[in-house]
Amino acid sequence: MNGRFSIAMHIMTLLCAGEDSLLSSEFMAGSININPVLVRKELSNLLKHGLISSQMGKNGGYALAKPAKDITIAGIYEAVKPDAVLGQAKNQPNPACPIGKQINAHLKQLDAEIEQVMLNKLGTTTLAEFCNKFE
Amino acid sequence: MNGRFSIAMHIMTLLCAGEDSLLSSEFMAGSININPVLVRKELSNLLKHGLISSQMGKNGGYALAKPAKDITIAGIYEAVKPDAVLGQAKNQPNPACPIGKQINAHLKQLDAEIEQVMLNKLGTTTLAEFCNKFE
DNA sequence: TGATATGTAATAAAAATTATTACAATACAA
DNA sequence: TTGTATTGTAATAATTTTTATTACATATCA
Secondary structure, eight states: OSSHHHHHHHHHHHHHHTSSSSSSSHHHHHTTSOOOOHHHHHHOOOOHHHHHHEEOOOTEEEEESOGGGBBBBHHHHHOOOOOOOEEEEEEEEOOOSSSHHHHHHHHHHHHHHHHHHHHHHTTTSSSSHHHHHHO | OOSHHHHHHHHHHHHHTTTTTBBHHHHHHHHSSSOHHHHHHHHHHHHHHSSSSOOTTOOOEEEESSOGGGGHHHHHHHHHHOOOHHHHHOOOOEEEESSHHHHHHHHHHHHHHHHHHHHHTTTTBHHHHHHTTTT
């Protein structure tokens, strides 16, 4: 997995901490310390998943779409999750080999099981709780 | 995460299925369908973690270091696991921002918790059980 | 002693990620 | 109604990571 979950969590934490006002992508990029366009790209994705709302034009910006206590870390993870939690190689296993022929199906099943326990655990913490850890 | 776990699982499954003989990196590369040097690199890592044994010279090759029933998927995962299960961005958050200053520490803690539940789950299946799924 | 392996370093090629530039669309406010 | 600040998005470039390849030293068997 790449850095998208970290970036998404950073964004959501900022929006949670600044819950009363709209935050700009420029401001968030300054905190995260990455390019503002990348921030907007992730914001666009979070928007699509209904986690945040946006306001265009001057004095526009972003805010949480619902109270932080109603957003779980699992919900945020779902918005950015990779195809395979355990990673996936780009190779095409040899179909003439009895192991190669079946390995991807079995790995996929294993991956699904692991994703489930991860989501269960991530679902026990809300964004509000995560945000409360900050002083 | 990249494809290392998949490759490692493929290797370990091949060694499990061919438990009676030594397998060469060339043969395994043919099943996985990647470059033999990459296979040897991963074999080198699995060796370092005590999961397999190797025999140099003609008629050499690789084998499991212990019975497949004594190897868990968690053990294999440990050998290839990334620094962060949930991924890590390469940015350096702004230390002047109260959120940026602390986010990495909190994300690291979250990551450790998730890794724990993953390992718990992966620890419930042995390589022998995984291998038995193949027909 | 020749053939076949492992083990590993160095380098090249390909793919993925991140950054940058550019600009259209929108909304506020003077 | 016009200038300014902002979202939204496409196109491209730069960087980093992953994968492949080449090369060769070392080991073991027959």
